[in-house]
Amino acid sequence: DAKTTQPPSMDCAEGRAANLPCNHSTISGNEYVYWYRQIHSQGPQYIIHGLKNNETNEMASLIITEDRKSSTLILPHATLRDTAVYYCIVFSGNTPLVFGKGTRLSVIA
């Protein structure tokens, strides 16, 4: 079972920041927070991951709370091509990735 809780769906206006929340209150000290997205029926696409510190790459930013019980994925300027299902996953490396139901993000023009 997935160890994360995400809202089933969210809307975001094109050009605005999309903030996708994730709760992982039972995360262990050696588990990373990973984010993937799946556009339509394509293969899941890696976005970003982090352990404790906030992370940023060319796609997104990941903000992890100090207690590590929740995190937020930020897409700074959402475009229509960002419409997808976003998965938040906690991962230790010793178990496979467990995908939950994710958040369906709809970017609206």
Next chain:
Amino acid sequence: DSGVTQTPKHLITATGQRVTLRCSPRSGDLSVYWYQQSLDQGLQFLIQYYNGEERAKGNILERFSAQQFPDLHSELNLSSLELGDSALYFCASSVTGQDPYNEQFFGPGTRLTVL
């Protein structure tokens, strides 16, 4: 483009038949994973190989088997196919397969339709 390739893209077959799905990992990646995505089950982990050896097993049916070859490509064999095996099958690869900081990269998938 993730660098992971899968063939074929689409496969249509009949119940009772056997098929083989193929995956080539990214250059340098030693670990290969197989996932199944059906409408009612979501993305489910099937099996992982690392450098030719089975590393982890998920909810893989006994009718399914996989292997990783010396050149690191992998094949997933599905036999005695049933209607319920219709799904998208994804392959992913990562550098080591044991470290939590090495991400998995997914291929485009094979869509299997069993009639």
